[in-house]
Amino acid sequence: MIIRFANKVMQPIRNKVGMPLRIHSWLRVETYNKQIGGAFKSFHIDGGACDFSVIGIKIEDAKKLIEPYLGVWGARMEIDTTDWVHVDCRPRKQGEPVTFYGRKIK
Numbered sequence: 001m002i003i004r005f006a007n008k009v010m011q012p013i014r015n016k017v018g019m020p021l022r023i024h025s026w027l028r029v030e031t032y033n034k035q036i037g038g039a040f041k042s043f044h045i046d047g048g049a050c051d052f053s054v055i056g057i058k059i060e061d062a063k064k065l066i067e068p069y070l071g072v073w074g075a076r077m078e079i080d081t082t083d084w085v086h087v088d089c090r091p092r093k094q095g096e097p098v099t100f101y102g103r104k105i106k
């Protein structure tokens, strides 16, 4: 999953923002995901989710740049993060928005 996610979502994000990405968390082993209070069955476990910031761009501005393309890339984005952008490739139900409210992790 991680290679597909890198090709279909993360590289297009990198191209769109035009700046390097700083990866905060991408692939997590299950025990580490549990340890930090990550979501049960988190897409991070298979590398299908990534938390990142964009060098030189505020988190909120990076989200605004990315959001219009999430549907095209088959990705979703967590709305309420403040220190990083979380995107993942969890499939959406028909009509389900590309953004969602997550839950705070430690």
Ligand SMILES: [Zn+2]
Pocket (backbone or CB within 6 Å): 025, 044, 049, 050, 051, 086, 087
């Ligand atoms: Zn995440």
